[in-house]
Amino acid sequence: MINEKGKLIKLVAKLNIATALGTAAFWLGFFTELTFPVDQLKLLIDNFEGYYKWEQSFVVPDMLFALITIYASVLLLRNYNNKKGIIFLAFSSGGWLFLGLLDFTYGISNGLYTLGHSYRYVFLSIGVGLPIISVFTLKVLYNSLNFNDDELES
Numbered sequence: 194m195i196n197e198k199g200k201l202i203k204l205v206a207k208l209n210i211a212t213a214l215g216t217a218a219f220w221l222g223f224f225t226e227l228t229f230p231v232d233q234l235k236l237l238i239d240n241f242e243g244y245y246k247w248e249q250s251f252v253v254p255d256m257l258f259a260l261i262t263i264y265a266s267v268l269l270l271r272n273y274n275n276k277k278g279i280i281f282l283a284f285s286s287g288g289w290l291f292l293g294l295l296d297f298t299y300g301i302s303n304g305l306y307t308l309g310h311s312y313r314y315v316f317l318s319i320g321v322g323l324p325i326i327s328v329f330t331l332k333v334l335y336n337s338l339n340f341n342d343d344e345l346e347s
Contacts, residue, residue, distance in 0.1 A: 198337055199273040205333045206266035206273075209282060212289065212326055213259035213266075219315070220252060228315050237308045244303070254292060261285040279334050286330040293323025 195203070222228030235241045262285040268278030297320030300306050306313050 195273070201333050202269055202273040202337055205330050206269040206278075206282070208326060209262045209286070209330060210266045212323070213262040216255050216259045219319070220255065222315075223248070229312060233310060234308075234312060237310055238305070239303070247299075251292065254288065258285045258288045258292070262289075273337075279337065283331060283334050286327040286334070289323045290327035290331075293320055293327065296320040297324065 219228070231245070238244050261281055265278045265281035265285060268275040269282060272278070296316065300313075300316050300320050305316050
């Protein structure tokens with residue numbers, strides 16, 4: 194029988210699989226121009242060529258974190274106490290947190306959230322969603338390890 198801790202970890206694992214698959218879907222939409230129509234956005238984004246190259250630099254880290262996230266999440270769906278799954282999901286969550294915050298601050302400082310185009314919502318969902326999911330995941334994983342404060346302070 195699965196306890197509340199197990200249910201929460203399995204929920205987090207499913208949420209992270211959805212995040213990884215959503216990341217793959219983002220890149221599919223980006224490169225097919227379904228969500229990133231180059232001709233339209235060239236007119237709206239200052240220094241478009243630089244932005245486009247900057248955005249493409251995220252493909253490899255995003256896909257690496259997506260693969261690690263799926264691997265760790267599958268391990269945790271099979272056994273919510275799997276230490277390797279907890280460690281790898283914590284690792285990838287830290288990466289998602291960094292990448293999400295980077296997107297968020299870039300979007301604010303470069304006016305991407307005020308574009309008159311639906312891409313701004315896609316970009317905002319990344320910049321806000323990834324940090325929220327990451328912090329939630331890290332909190333659940335941390336709590337699952339049953340540390341007590343005395344162990345952490347020594």
